[in-house]
Amino acid sequence: MPLIFDIQNAIENNLSNNAFFINEKYYTYQEYSQIISNIRKSIKKISSDENFNVGLVTNDDIETYASIIALWLEGKTYVPLNPEFPKSRNQNIINQSHIKTILDSSSNAVFNSGMSSILTKQLPNCEIDLTPIQFSENTNAYILFTSGTTGTPKGVPITFDNLSNFINAFNKLCPNINSKDRFLQMFELTFDMSVVSYLAPLLGGACVYTIPKNKIKYSHIFEMMEDYKLTITIMVPSIINYLRPYFDEINCPDVRFNLFAGEALYLDVLEEWQKCLPNATIVNSYGPTETTIICTSYHFSNSKKNKTHNGIVCIGKDMENTLSIVVGDDEKELAVGETGELCISGKQVTPGYWENDERNEASFFYKNYNDENIRFYRTGDACFKDEDGDFLYVGRVDFQAKIQGYRVELSEIEFQVKSYLNKINAVCVAITNDLNNTEIGLVIESEDIQTTPLLSFLKTKLPQYMIPTQIKFIHQFPLNSNGKIDRNKLRTLFNK
Amino acid sequence: MERNDIVLKLKNILAETLEHTNFEINDALTAKDVDGWDSLSHMIIITQIEKEFGIKFKLRDLNKLDNVGALIDVIQTKL
Numbered sequence: 001m002p003l004i005f006d007i008q009n010a011i012e013n014n015l016s017n018n019a020f021f022i023n024e025k026y027y028t029y030q031e032y033s034q035i036i037s038n039i040r041k042s043i044k045k046i047s048s049d050e051n052f053n054v055g056l057v058t059n060d061d062i063e064t065y066a067s068i069i070a071l072w073l074e075g076k077t078y079v080p081l082n083p084e085f086p087k088s089r090n091q092n093i094i095n096q097s098h099i100k101t102i103l104d105s106s107s108n109a110v111f112n113s114g115m116s117s118i119l120t121k122q123l124p125n126c127e128i129d130l131t132p133i134q135f136s137e138n139t140n141a142y143i144l145f146t147s148g149t150t151g152t153p154k155g156v157p158i159t160f161d162n163l164s165n166f167i168n169a170f171n172k173l174c175p176n177i178n179s180k181d182r183f184l185q186m187f188e189l190t191f192d193m194s195v196v197s198y199l200a201p202l203l204g205g206a207c208v209y210t211i212p213k214n215k216i217k218y219s220h221i222f223e224m225m226e227d228y229k230l231t232i233t234i235m236v237p238s239i240i241n242y243l244r245p246y247f248d249e250i251n252c253p254d255v256r257f258n259l260f261a262g263e264a265l266y267l268d269v270l271e272e273w274q275k276c277l278p279n280a281t282i283v284n285s286y287g288p289t290e291t292t293i294i295c296t297s298y299h300f301s302n303s304k305k306n307k308t309h310n311g312i313v314c315i316g317k318d319m320e321n322t323l324s325i326v327v328g329d330d331e332k333e334l335a336v337g338e339t340g341e342l343c344i345s346g347k348q349v350t351p352g353y354w355e356n357d358e359r360n361e362a363s364f365f366y367k368n369y370n371d372e373n374i375r376f377y378r379t380g381d382a383c384f385k386d387e388d389g390d391f392l393y394v395g396r397v398d399f400q401a402k403i404q405g406y407r408v409e410l411s412e413i414e415f416q417v418k419s420y421l422n423k424i425n426a427v428c429v430a431i432t433n434d435l436n437n438t439e440i441g442l443v444i445e446s447e448d449i450q451t452t453p454l455l456s457f458l459k460t461k462l463p464q465y466m467i468p469t470q471i472k473f474i475h476q477f478p479l480n481s482n483g484k485i486d487r488n489k490l491r492t493l494f495n496k
Numbered sequence: 497m498e499r500n501d502i503v504l505k506l507k508n509i510l511a512e513t514l515e516h517t518n519f520e521i522n523d524a525l526t527a528k529d530v531d532g533w534d535s536l537s538h539m540i541i542i543t544q545i546e547k548e549f550g551i552k553f554k555l556r557d558l559n560k561l562d563n564v565g566a567l568i569d570v571i572q573t574k575l
Contacts, residue, residue, distance in 0.1 A: 215559075216535055216538060216558060216559070216561075217535065219555055219556075219558040219559050220559055222555055223555075223556060223559055242539065243555070246554075246555040249554060249555050249556075250555070435539070437536075439536065452516070452531075455531075455532075464534060469536055469537075
């Protein structure tokens with residue numbers, strides 16, 4: 001049965017249960033279905049042909065979460081827009097995805113030039129209607145824009161078919177989500193880990209607990225876990241790196257399932273963290289946005305030896321609906337133990353970047369595998385497979401970094417820095433700080449200059465997580481044996 | 497310790513961590529008002545405060561630090 005009917009049934013079967021806890025307030029599925037219906041009615045009024053992609057301002061409130069389901073019931077695609085991101089970046093996303101209408105729960109419309117906003121907090125109650133219209137499973141459920149190399153974000157569309165295949169796989173990993181579960185949702189809606197963090201609980205009739213924006217995340221997550229006895233938590237590893245100095249204060253026996261994704265997870269911190277969650281199944285997972293949230297998983301064991309490479313916990317095997325291989329330069333599959341690029345195929349793989357033939361040409365390829373012609377996505381992640389068929393993560397094959405789980409093209413930052421500095425060369429490197437979290441270091445090839453104006457400029461162009469946190473100056477960039485800038489050497493500038 | 501002394505020490509810690517002094521310490525000041533005071537530098541500031549004042553915050557204390565006034569209150573209870 002199509003996913004959208006499962007969503008309808010789950011809501012209708014749980015009307016008296018709590019669906020959300022947002023900003024100290026509970027909302028039942030009954031209240032949720034009312035708000036969904038109100039928003040849906042206003043969506044029905046807009047022209048259907050012009051509005052296949054609809055913008056969604058990512059506030060932390062019930063209307064924003066209701067907007068997603070309202071759009072889906074109408075067979076439409078949501079494109080999240082973070083109001084804290086620079087205007088130029090959001091405008092680029094709006095233009096690229098031809099957005100004409102934006103659903104906005106703010107009191108005044110955040111985006112007001114050249115498009116209409118539906119202010120979702122100000123709609124009258126109407127009759128509840130959760131019956132979806134008929135639409136193809138190949139319709140996009142959402143498009144997320146990720147960092148692109150030339151300063152232009154690129155859109156990753158995920159279809160309802162991708163999403164239902166993901167949900168089937170996730171439910172095998174984390175079975176029996178039910179109305180007694182309390183589920184952590186710590187992610188900004190522009191990040192795809194948010195999708196599993198609201199959708200998996202809704203499908204099980206559980207309650208979603210969101211973390212307020214503009215708060216120090218890690219300490220709030222802990223308080224929420226303890227005070228509200230959360231049972232299922234999905235997080236990025238940087239959270240436990242931050243919490244590490246306080247592990248002796250944390251005891252959450254109610255957590256039954258804890259999943260990590262989005263960044264490299266280190267075994268030493270995980271082994272200590274496990275003691276804070278004595279009853280939880282702990283799983284490390286992996287997946288680019290292009291293959292729908294996560295597609296490989298590895299169960300942590302507190303009795304057996306866990307697999308690692310350079311201290312990083314194994315990312316395990318494919319879940320239900322993907323097939324991944326490690327390939328060399330010629331797209332040939334490599335032998336066990338050999339490091340190459342991880343490539344993923346299967347029902348969770350996006351149909352391709354949004355209106356971007358060039359990127360699609362570079363990132364997807366067809367290959368004869370097991371007597372079938374299969375389409376693979378190049379992840380840009382270097383991995384190898386061990387004798388048991390488990391994948392181990394080695395690093396990036398290109399110049400990407402993961403900052404707080406967000407994927408960042410270092411060249412996009414360099415592009416903006418250079419456009420400001422005018423003819424001065426600059427390089428960004430990913431550096432690991434004392435907490436094992438990744439930061440962005442910027443090296444400028446010049447005498448020391450005042451960096452405040454540069455940083456102010458960057459803040460108008462890039463989201464906060466892409467702003468370099470440490471800046472160094474060097475008279476001349478060191479070169480490696482290939483005559484390229486030696487990024488590894490530049491990275492050592494930051495190891496104080 | 498007098499509130500004024502705490503303010504002075506705090507000012508130095510912020511200036512050293514953030515590498516600028518474009519802020520005026522008052523009770524209503526929040527991280528949002530100060531350039532460069534994000535979740536990352538917040539960590540460092542907290543650690544510096546613990547070192548300088550010889551105190552240790554509890555995880556729950558961190559959620560109460562909505563502004564500088566609240567921060568000073570929490571520091572005072574620990575001295």
